[in-house]
Amino acid sequence: KPAVQETVVAGPDGSLGNVFIQLQGTFPPAIVPTQSVNIDQRGCIYRPRVVGIQLGQPLQVLNSDPGLHNVHGVSAGRDEFNVGQPVAGIVNEFRLKEEGILRLQCDVHTWMVAFVGVVSHPYFAVTAAAGTFELRDVPAGTYTIQAWHELYGPLTSSVQVEAGAVAQVDFVYSGEERS
Numbered sequence: 001k002p003a004v005q006e007t008v009v010a011g012p013d014g015s016l017g018n019v020f021i022q023l024q025g026t027f028p029p030a031i032v033p034t035q036s037v038n039i040d041q042r043g044c045i046y047r048p049r050v051v052g053i054q055l056g057q058p059l060q061v062l063n064s065d066p067g068l069h070n071v072h073g074v075s076a077g078r079d080e081f082n083v084g085q086p087v088a089g090i091v092n093e094f095r096l097k098e099e100g101i102l103r104l105q106c107d108v109h110t111w112m113v114a115f116v117g118v119v120s121h122p123y124f125a126v127t128a129a130a131g132t133f134e135l136r137d138v139p140a141g142t143y144t145i146q147a148w149h150e151l152y153g154p155l156t157s158s159v160q161v162e163a164g165a166v167a168q169v170d171f172v173y174s175g176e177e178r179s
Helices: none
Strands: 020-024 037-042 045-047 050-054 058-063 069-074 081-085 091-095 100-105 113-119 124-126 141-149 153-161
Touching: 020 050, 020 113, 037 050, 037 113, 050 124, 081 091, 113 124
Parallel strands: 037 058, 050 113
Antiparallel strands: 020 124, 020 141, 037 045, 058 091, 069 081, 069 100, 100 113, 141 153
16 A cells, blocks of 8 residues: 655645644743654654654654664754664654754665654644644743744744733745755
């Protein structure tokens, strides 16, 4: 059965899923979650394709397929790794050390990719298929917020957060690929 790529997950209204959203800036130290972020290799696809994680939080990658996969973390920094997962049920855990977007790929099945947005604070999300996201408990202030998509690249906007209020941000991609 051919693998279905989720490079562009778009709704009928043009909404875009699998976009990594993060506030930019310096924030007070936050407790790092101890619960792992999980990615599964199932049906020769990484699921989910895009996740966010806080520095120091465990990332677990599981092979649910009966054959060989590997987890190759491609990074310009210190988070590069390449680990074989020859049989179903193998789980590898990683603790990422640098902020940025980490690309995961399987060198055995070259179409298999996933992306991990790594940040030092808890103010991040990945858009749902409907293009929606929510950042909770953001301190009041004015921030730069960034959206990143694997094909369309980064966009930034400014957002004013007021105590006890909901702020709304809309990002509009042109549909043109960025490098």
